Amino acid sequence: MRPLIHPPIEDITVEGILHALSDPVRVAIYAELAGATCTSICSNFLQVSDRSIPKSTLSQHFRALREAGLVHSERRGVEMHNTSRCMEIEQRFPGLLPAILSAHNVQSADRARAIKRKQAAARKLGS
């Protein structure tokens, strides 16, 4: 088992962060981690936004987040405990992560609203 790679803060790039967060599963995971007050284990994310993720894929997603510098991971027994490195990144790129998370929230809210509207329309047609 190869060791976990956590880039030092000065090696973290904007491009790397944007690429890592340009995947819907990874932003969703990152948003959860950034909002959490304690560590989360990988298997908490086998279901993400109503989609189930194969565990090999999930493992790669965590690796991507880790190697982009977004999360810190630590093996504890059989589990992997993850936290967001948001404080550090906020120091280096102030405002970047909050802006991305807020945009992600806007988008989620818009989507939820669109789905509700669609369901209401379907009910109306059905009745």
Place this chain on the structure above:
Amino acid sequence: MRPLIHPPIEDITVEGILHALSDPVRVAIYAELAGATCTSICSNFLQVSDRSIPKSTLSQHFRALREAGLVHSERRGVEMHNTSRCMEIEQRFPGLLPAILSAHNVQSADRARAIKRKQAAARKLGS
């Protein structure tokens, strides 16, 4: 020649924006466009951050920016005129683009500083 695709503002996604800007050439182009007060033609970017970009590649990069919703392009005669759609995006995802551009500036400044340091060290060794 297929028509230019400009997604309507409500179809623009955060993931799409982040993906488009996760390429160093594209952020550099976008940063220029966003800072400009008038339109820029594609061929202005055949040189970007000291790297020359083949024009077929450049064409694809502009397509990526356009289809992510980041830029508006318009053919005028033989040229393609591009502007950033920053106002619209600011409405939908407030603060997102400013934060990315500011992070990009931080990173550019850090890199410039690192290069200067290296050059100074090289001069010292050489003398």
Place this chain on the structure above:
DNA sequence: TCTATAGTTCGTAACTTATGAACTAAAGAA
């Protein structure tokens, strides 16, 4: 020592991206 759990690695198929070569479309010159 056996079993279960949590995650990783590997192989491969599917997708994406970069680029040279050949192309189109407009503008201006002859």
Place this chain on the structure above:
DNA sequence: TTCTTTAGTTCATAAGTTACGAACTATAGA
């Protein structure tokens, strides 16, 4: 009109990246 130049696009393909099942490792607990 026809030729030439300029600016950008499209296509084919090679290179790189990603997703995921199957097989694996490492730890914990029975």
